[in-house]
Every structure is written in structure tokens, then in C-alpha cells.
Amino acid sequence: xxxxxxxxxDEIKEKAGTTLTSSKQKITALTGAHAVAEAMRQINPDVVxxxxxxxxxxxxxxxxxxxxxxxxxxxxxxxxxxxSSMSCVVGASAAGARAMxxxxxxxxxxxxxxxxxxxxxxxxxxxxxxNRALSAPINIHCDHSDAMGCRDHGWIMLFCENxxxxxxATILAVKLAEHPEVMLPVMxxxxxxxxxxxxxxxxVYDDKIVKNFVxxxxxxxxxxxxxxxxxxxxxxxxDYYFESQKQRADAIFRxxxxxxxxxxxxxxxxxxxxxxxxxxxxxxxxxxxxxxSSTAGTTKAVIDKLRKEGxxxxxxxxxxxxxxxxEEVSKALQGKxxxxxxxxxxxxxxxxxxxxxxxxxxxxxTNNKSENNKEMPKLKSYIFGLGGRxxxxxxxxxxxxxxxxGNIEEKKVGYIGLRGEKVE
Amino acid sequence: MNLKQLANKPQRFAPxxxxxxxxxxxxxxxxxLASTDNPVVVANATGCLEVTSTxxxxxxxxxxxxxxxxxxxxxxxxxxxxAYKALQKKGKLPKDKKIKFVAFGGxxxxxxxxxxxxxxxxxxxxxxxxxxxxxxxxxxTNIQRSSSTPLGATTTTTPDGTIHxxxxxxxxxxMKIVEAHHIPYLxxxxxxxLIDLSMxxxxxxxxxxxxxxxVLQPCTLGWKxxxxxxxxxxxxxxxxxxxxxxxxxxxxxxxxxxxxxxxxVTEYLKTQGRFKHLFRPENKGILEQIQKTVNERxxxxxxxxxx
Numbered sequence: 001x002x003x004x005x006x007x008x009x010d011e012i013k014e015k016a017g018t019t020l021t022s023s024k025q026k027i028t029a030l031t032g033a034h035a036v037a038e039a040m041r042q043i044n045p046d047v048v049x050x051x052x053x054x055x056x057x058x059x060x061x062x063x064x065x066x067x068x069x070x071x072x073x074x075x076x077x078x079x080x081x082x083x084s085s086m087s088c089v090v091g092a093s094a095a096g097a098r099a100m101x102x103x104x105x106x107x108x109x110x111x112x113x114x115x116x117x118x119x120x121x122x123x124x125x126x127x128x129x130x131n132r133a134l135s136a137p138i139n140i141h142c143d144h145s146d147a148m149g150c151r152d153h154g155w156i157m158l159f160c161e162n163x164x165x166x167x168x169a170t171i172l173a174v175k176l177a178e179h180p181e182v183m184l185p186v187m188x189x190x191x192x193x194x195x196x197x198x199x200x201x202x203x204v205y206d207d208k209i210v211k212n213f214v215x216x217x218x219x220x221x222x223x224x225x226x227x228x229x230x231x232x233x234x235x236x237x238x239d240y241y242f243e244s245q246k247q248r249a250d251a252i253f254r255x256x257x258x259x260x261x262x263x264x265x266x267x268x269x270x271x272x273x274x275x276x277x278x279x280x281x282x283x284x285x286x287x288x289x290x291x292x293s294s295t296a297g298t299t300k301a302v303i304d305k306l307r308k309e310g311x312x313x314x315x316x317x318x319x320x321x322x323x324x325x326x327e328e329v330s331k332a333l334q335g336k337x338x339x340x341x342x343x344x345x346x347x348x349x350x351x352x353x354x355x356x357x358x359x360x361x362x363x364x365x366t367n368n369k370s371e372n373n374k375e376m377p378k379l380k381s382y383i384f385g386l387g388g389r390x391x392x393x394x395x396x397x398x399x400x401x402x403x404x405x406g407n408i409e410e411k412k413v414g415y416i417g418l419r420g421e422k423v424e
Numbered sequence: 425m426n427l428k429q430l431a432n433k434p435q436r437f438a439p440x441x442x443x444x445x446x447x448x449x450x451x452x453x454x455x456x457l458a459s460t461d462n463p464v465v466v467a468n469a470t471g472c473l474e475v476t477s478t479x480x481x482x483x484x485x486x487x488x489x490x491x492x493x494x495x496x497x498x499x500x501x502x503x504x505x506x507a508y509k510a511l512q513k514k515g516k517l518p519k520d521k522k523i524k525f526v527a528f529g530g531x532x533x534x535x536x537x538x539x540x541x542x543x544x545x546x547x548x549x550x551x552x553x554x555x556x557x558x559x560x561x562x563x564x565t566n567i568q569r570s571s572s573t574p575l576g577a578t579t580t581t582t583p584d585g586t587i588h589x590x591x592x593x594x595x596x597x598x599m600k601i602v603e604a605h606h607i608p609y610l611x612x613x614x615x616x617x618l619i620d621l622s623m624x625x626x627x628x629x630x631x632x633x634x635x636x637x638x639v640l641q642p643c644t645l646g647w648k649x650x651x652x653x654x655x656x657x658x659x660x661x662x663x664x665x666x667x668x669x670x671x672x673x674x675x676x677x678x679x680x681x682x683x684x685x686x687x688x689v690t691e692y693l694k695t696q697g698r699f700k701h702l703f704r705p706e707n708k709g710i711l712e713q714i715q716k717t718v719n720e721r722x723x724x725x726x727x728x729x730x731x
Contacts, residue, residue, distance in 0.1 A: 046510035047503065075510040077502060080544030087496035087541065091467065091503025094490050097510055099503070117492050216516075223488040223504055224517060226463035233491035234478035 024206040032163040032195035035202050036102070036128045036188070037062035039170035041072055042210040045126075046097035046217075049077045049085035054140045055192040056104040056130040082107035086114035093123040094232045096222030098174070100125065104192060105132035108146045112153075118185045119154030119248060121233055124177035124217070125185040127155075128170060131293070131344075132192040133387040141388020142192040144293070145345040148353045154248050156186040156255050157322040159292040161278075163200040165319075166190040168270055171205075174214045175262045182255045184248070191294040193388065205269050213269060256323045276325040278317040279332060281307060285314025287403040288333065288377075290358050291342040292318050295384070295391055302396045313400050318354065329361040336377045338403035342396075342416070344385045352413070355381035380408045384416035391417055425459070425622050433458035434486075441484040443476040446651030448615035448641040448658065449557045453528065455618045456555055456637075457487065459625035462524045465508075467501035469533030470494035472564045473557065495537040498545035498554055501527040505550045524629050525552040531572035532562045535596050546605040546634045553628040553635045556598065559643035567646040571596040574666075575717070576710045577698045579646070584701040589710065594717055602636045603672055609635040611671035611680075615642070616658035620669055620680055627673070640667045648697025660692040665722040670729075677728040689715050 030038060037059045040048070048067075050060040066072045075092075079085045085101045092099035103111065108129060118125050129147055133139040147157060156176060160166040166188060173186035190196055221230045236244055256276065263274025278296070281303050282288065289299050296317035306313045316332055318324075333339060339362070343352035351359060358379070365376060382399060384391045395416045402408050436457035443450055449472065457464055466489045468474045474491045477484040492500045505525045511517040529538055534556045542554060561579045562568040569579040575594045578584045582591040602610050609631040611624040621639060628635035642649070642657045649657055661667035664687045669680040690711060693699040702711050 046514065046516075047506045049503070073510075073513055075506040075513075077506050077548065079499065080540060080547070084496065084499035084541050084544050087492055087499035088503035088506065090492050091490060091500035092507040092510075093503075095465070095504040095507035095511075096516075097507035099507070113493055114496065121492075223465050223490060224508055224511060224523065226465065226488055226521075226523060229486060229488045231478055231483035231485050231489045234480040234483060235475050236480045240480050 024209060025203050027201055028204055029199050030163055030202050031058065031197050031199050032166050032190045033058035033130065033197065034062050035163040035167040036170050036190070037066070038204055039167050039210075040100060041066045042207050043098070043100075043171065043174055043214055044072045044211075045074050045100045047077065047089065047092035047099040048074045049079050049088040049099070049101040051079050051082050051085045051101075051103070051107065053082070053104045053107040055132060055196045056102050056107065056128070058196060059102045059128055059130070082111040083114060086111035086118065089125050090114060090118050090121065090123060093118070093125050094121060094223050096219040096224045098217040100127065102128040102130070104130045105134055105146045109134060109149060112150055115150050115155065116153045117233070120244070122183040122248070122251070123185060124183055126170065126173045126177055126188065127185065128166070128188045128190070130192045130196045131189050139387040140192070142194050143344045143386045143388065144189070144353075145386070147187060147189050148345045148347070151322060151353060154184060154252060155322060156182070156184055156252065156259070156320070158186065158188050158319055159321055160188065160190045160195070160319070161293055161296045161317065162195055163190075163198070164202040166195065167202055167204070168266070168274070171210055171214060172262055172266050172274060175266075176255065176259055178217055179258045179262065180220070182251055182258050184251055184255060189293065194294045209269055213266065252323050256320065256325055259320055276318075276320045276328050277332070278315070278319060280315040280317065282314035282316055282332060284312055286312040286336060287338040287340075287400055288314050288316055288336050289340050289342060289396065289399060290316045290318065290354065292321065292354060293344070295342060295344070298391065298393055299396050302393050302400065305393070306397065306400055311400065311404060313404070321354075324357045324361075326357070326361040326364065329358065330364040333358070333362055333377060334365055338406075338408070339377045339379045340382055340399050340403055341379065342382045342384055342399070346383060346386065352381050352383055378406075378408060378410055380410055380414060382414040382416050389417050425619070425626070427619060430455065430458055430618060430622055436464065436486045437477070438484045438486055440482065441477040442479065443472065444644055444651070446644040446654045447472070448654050449473050451618060452555065452557050452615055452621065452639050452641060455621050456526065456553075456625045459622045460524050460629040462522050462629070463487070464524045464526055465501075465504055466490070467492070467497045467504060467525075467527040469497035469527070469529035469538055470564075471530040471533055473528055473530065475564060494533050496541050497527040497529045497533060497538060498542040501525050501552050502545045502548065502550040505552050525550075527552065527554045529554070529556055530563070531556065531558045531560060532570045535572045535598055536570050539601070543605065546602065546607050546636070549633050551633055553625070553637065555625075556636070556638040557641040558638050559641045559646060560595065561643070561646050563643045563646045572598070575714055576702050576707075578701065579698070589701055589707055590698070598638055599672070605634070606675070607634040607636060608632070609671070609673050611637045612667070612669060613637055614640045614658045614662050614667055614669060616655045616662070617669065617681070624671060627671075646698065649695055653695065657692070657695050660687075660695060663687045664689045664692040664718070666692050666718050668722055668725055670725055677725060679725060679729055689718050
């Protein structure tokens, strides 16, 4: 978290006064996975489907312990696969329950079919995803290829930098998903091991405050309301299918505004702003790195160092990846000289996912180029960290320096931390 | 329940659906849903039943219904059932509201692609009934072989040719697979005997925990017979012991119908175009193999009933 933000938070905290007295929140050391389990304890969902996969497992192990100790009264379904986990929560959510599951990597890939069904049926399921590389070769470490594999599946997607953000986003996601104008599932992503298994200090809000914030889920149409039978998941052919998809597309774009609304309300509890993306030293920056999740933290440390050297560098960290806030990103990047987009996944045979979105966003700048008399930014795509390959401050510093020195080949993808072509 | 009582039950599956003339599953669905007076929630696997009964904006289902995918009807209904338990526990649903949960799936969605989902749901012990309507091939996609297709039957992926003559494996024994989960009640039924089916469905609904019924459902298109022969053919399957009517209640076997005389299985096979090629002289061996297996399996069930 940035110093600016921390200061701001302290300000809001002071202003909010009674909302944030020490009895209303406690600081505690938790892993990212445990932090999400803690949010789930407070949400106390009606139904939770559980299936193990590294590195998500820690979330569900912790939640199962809460269940075993009677701290939550959720129904736990210990399924035989992630495909069934998602199928169970689809059934439970359609039945009228608040339902959650969590997964990683192959688990997300395996449930892929039903992931799309969840959003197609407009079910407000919340699913923490602990990002991990996809096979093959098999690898248990972090990258974003799992989540990116279903980025066009109609789920709202939030990418979290650290345990605190993952905890906050899990709570926020419940209210966002269930908003009557949204009614879409939400994926809350955090980096496998880097965030999920690292212990950090996080602020946990008072149970009652969280409960009061998420309230109870009141479904409009639900299967267990047997007096008003409803057919869920019918066959729609050439005559209706298209309209259903348009409705889903409209809803997810609408979700951007609702996210901000819900975020605003949530600020009263968290004392911080819940934004579409985080800007760090961005306003006057000439060279910008765009990166999501834990690597944004490393980037901030580099920025602090380079700023001391008088370099105008900054960060844009997307949080809401779906719906992608094109307009806002475009505005935030207006007038920048150099932009490097760092992706933790490939899109084989195409632009890397985040790079592609940023490139789309800044295309809007071409329209008002003449009026602002500004040149289009130079944009470069970097791939890093696949399969958990470490990225260091030095790596990001080199990216910034290459940008500043104009030492970039725009059309060529840069690979950070990759060994030479002849790897033995 | 007698036939008249059954016929007078409220119709929970409305006419106007688009299943084929001569299709058996509307009777199966109506009979099963009429066998409880409790409210019911249905989950349905992708297949003929689903596509013919839920063509938006119409539905034949007068009870709450969910279709999610091909292979996950069992998982889906257990999600619904868990929601029921959770909402009752949390006081969001009245405790005295007793809802029953049924999943309907075809043989493709049960023997094959949905087997894992079914196994998981049975093992977890949810309170639900799974009804498998078995028409012995993927009929909804134009009659491809499933692991339920019987030996010798032609399908579009096991056609009769100069070297191969229909399916070369016996059908999977789904009752044994389900039995291995030690669930309290499972039964085999046939669409020609609705009283027997209703009795079994009633038992299943009154069973706490998972229950399972597989119903033979002749398919006019896939099995290739005239549309007015569905019930006769289903009956012949039982009379020839190709499809014994039996149940396993708390581990105890019971044959529900013993044919009075031995009818050769060829009487059943010859009614259907899918077995036509078996009656050529060079395929005599396949017919003998089918009769042998039918006898063995019947004797096996008889033995289990004896103890």
C-alpha cells in the first residue's frame, strides 16, 4: 500500500471517528488465503462447495475449520471435483442461497463450462481465485493464465495486490454480485503463494459491521419458492439467445458504476477508496508501468526509489479487470510518454491480455490527439513471472529506465527474467 | 396407487412439449412427479427431455426446474438440496416445508459423462432421487453409442459394416455401480409398467438419503420401431428378462416381476431396426452371446434375491 494512501486513510479514519474505533476492527497477521477465509467466516454463506487444489486449498481448509467449530453455519459440500463444485453452487444459488466456492489453475479450467453457466444464469456467486499457472508443464506457482482463460466468461473480475485487498474485495464482491442491476458472479483474484501464503498485517472489521454491510441475500426468483415455479436454464435458440447475451453484456458494463457505488458505501467501513484502479505517483509521471496484483507492490517500491532520483515514474494498477474501465484508463494515461504493460500470462498468438486492454483503451486518445496536441504514448508489452518466476525490483527498475531512455522497441514483446533461448 | 389414482394426480409436467411421437419419457416424468404430494424441485441433464420441454419462452415444468449442463445434474440437485438445508437451518425457509429433490438424466448424462457427478452426489448422501431414463444411446445428438448401448446394437457411431456389426461391448451395469455406493434404495423399472414405477418412485421419495431409479425408455428413432410400439417393446424387454424389474432396498434384492415363461431374447431384438443385422446368418454368434449374457445376469439377480 502506498504512503499516500496510508496518509489518506488515516485522514478518513480520523474523520470517520466512531466508525473506526479500535473495537470495530482489529489488526491481525494473516496469509492472503486465511484473510479470504476470514471474510467468508464473516459473510457466513449459506452454501460453500469445497475441493482441494494448490494453492487455494488453504482458504477452504480454514473455512472447514470454522465450520467444524460451529463458527459458521454454512452447508459445506465436499465435492469430487471443481466441475461439481461450480455445479453445486450454481444449483444452490439458483435455489436462493448465497453460495461460494474457491479454486486455482486446473480447477478453474476444469469448471470452465459451468463458470460460463453461472454468469449466463445471472447467479451472484462469489469465487476467490488464487492465481496459479495452467498445465502443461504442470506448475503450482503463480501466474494469471487461469483467470485470463475465462476473462470473457461474463464474470466480474477483481485482482488484488495483497491480503488486505483480497479480504476487502471478497466482502465487497458479495454486495456487488447481488446488486439487482448486476446479478453476476464475481471472481476475486490474488497471487498464488506470493499473496496466498505470505503473512501480512491486515485490518479485520467487526463481524457485525460486515454482516450489516452484506446483509441477507434476497433472491427475486428462486427454485425453493415452490409456490412460484420457475424454469431456470431453458433452451434458447436463434430467436432469444442473442437478446439474453446482450442483457448479460449490458449488466457487466453497468457493474462498473455499481462497483463504485458499493465501494463508496464500503469506504465508510474500510476508510479507503475502492477504485477501478490504483494510481501511484501517476499524475505527473512520464513513464508508467501498468501491472496487476502483487507485482504492483514491488513496482511501488521501485517508484519510491526512482522518484528520489528525480525520475517521473508512476504506476497504474488495474483492480477491476472485468468490466475493463477503458475510458478511465484512457484518461489516466493521457499525456504519458511511455507505458509498459506487464502481463503475468501469455495470450498465445495474440497481444497479452492486460496489454491488449490498455492498448484498446489508449486508442481513444487518438480521437482527441489534435485538440490536446499531444503525442500518443509509446507502449510496450512485457511478459513476466510465468509459473512463479520471481520478478525483482531491479527488473522493474530496468523497465522504467528503458522507458525513460526511449530504449524500447514498441512492437517487440519484452520478457522479464527469462533465460536465453538456449535453456538447458 | 392404482392407475386411476395415478391418472387423477395433478399434472406436474404439462403437455405441449416437443418430444417425439411414441417417446416414453413424458410418462416417466409424470409418473415420478405424481408419486409424491410434496413440493418438488427438478434438475435435468442436457438431453432430449431438456431440449423438448424448455424451449424458451415455453416450459412444460409446473414445478421449479433447473438445467445447467450435460454432466452435472446430480451435482446441481445436491446444490439445491444443500441450499434447502441451509435456508431451513437459518430460518429462511419454514422448517415444516418438506421439499423433494429429483434429477432426471439420460444414459449419456448418467452412465458416461455424468457418472462422476452422480457418484459424488451418492457418496455424499444428499437426500434426493436420481431418475435415469435409459434409451441406450445419445439420441439427442442423433443416436451415437453410449456405454449403455447393448451388445450388437447399431448406432451412428457403431454402424453395421462389412467387418464390424454394431456395438461390440455389453452395456455397463449401472445398478451394480450405484449399488456399490450402498445407498438405501435403488430400482430398475420400465416405462410399460407405470404402477411399478410409481411404487418405486414413492419408496424413493420416502427414503432418507440418495435413491436411484433407472427406467428403460424405448426410443422410436434410435431403436427404429413404429411409434405405437413403445410400450409393447418395453414390455418385451422385461418378458425376455433382458430388463429385469427389481429393486435393492437397504441391500436386499427383490425381483418385482417374474415372467411366467421363458421368452427368447430374439423376440425382443427382432422388433427393432437397430438389431436387424443380427438376424443374418453370419451374426448368429452375437445373438447367442446376447442370450447367454441375459440368462447369466438374470440368474445372478435371482441368486441375490435368495440371499
